[in-house]
Amino acid sequence: MAQSSNVTPLFNDLAKVEHDHNIACQDCALYRLCLPLGLHRNDLAELDEIIQRSQSFPRGHALFNTDTSFHSIFVVRSGSFKTTVQAVDGREHVTGFYFPGEFIGMDAIYAKAYKSTAKSLESSTVCELPFEKLQEFSATMPQLQIQLMSRLSRELSGDKSLMFLLGKKTAEEKLATFLLSISKRFQDRGFSAADFQLTMSRGDIANHLGLAVETISRLFTRFQDDGLIYTKNKAISLRDAERLKQLCG
Structure with a gap:
């Protein structure tokens, strides 16, 4: 932790x-x-x-x-x-x-x-x-x-x-792609690609990706249980970017 x-x-x-x-x-x-x-x-x-x-x-x-x-x-x-x-x-x-x-x-x-x-x-x-x-x-x-x-x-x-992203990917692939995209944008600004905050709500993320809020919450929990990410409130750490890339499809 x-x-x-x-x-x-x-x-x-x-x-x-x-x-x-x-x-x-x-x-x-x-x-x-x-x-x-x-x-x-x-x-x-x-x-x-x-x-x-x-x-x-x-x-x-x-x-x-x-x-x-x-x-x-x-x-x-x-x-x-x-x-x-x-x-x-x-x-x-x-x-x-x-x-x-x-x-x-x-x-x-x-x-x-x-x-x-x-x-x-x-x-x-x-x-x-x-x-x-x-x-x-x-x-x-x-x-x-x-x-x-x-x-x-x-x-x-x-x-x-x-x-x-919205038309061809599974829910799991959508969230993995989204997280890596945000990571890259932070990296481009000279900040950590692994540790950052998601200022948008889970509802906004779900809406953007065309998924239910419950699906997004379940996926965040699964990704954390699998050791891919760690989240606390809006703060997030990408623990295994390579596996996330594999999930992107």
Whole structure:
């Protein structure tokens, strides 16, 4: 049990990433993950002028919803968010989870309308990029256009992966794939791939994966009993990543 004691401090560090909302892009720890990657210093300074940095959003705060007029795309600066869409019968489906350095609202560009509701899973901050200004800058900054295209491509790739995950994998494979995906995203941010926190609820995970909450709870228990993971509240340790990979199918 004592092996999990390092989980919470690691995630607390992540929650504090660049909490100072005034810090410039060129000094931000998320620089290599974010849009300005590869821009010249002068271009970066100009882009920095249009970015609006938020104060902290409390847990459950809506960043935008389908009634919000489209004006900006957002980058998570600290904390985490989830996006949901509502079916005609009123049921909500969790379409994604977002961590520092990841974009929210990219799917709104084509229709000029937000297609989902984005809510904070914990105290969180964002960088807001007004889209009209971003377009103006892109016309004179080829590297910025490349970054936008790369981000859009990643969105499409993620959508296809989710469709495969929901349609072809067993419940066990879905959860194993989900946990390894979150692990990789934490690793990309310079944090432990083995010890982290799941800020989303079990219900959100079940909804996202198209499973019943009871199924998710049963699988978490089974994975822990089998020595694959250790969980305590929202903290999780991946004890046997190789076996989880084998379970992914």
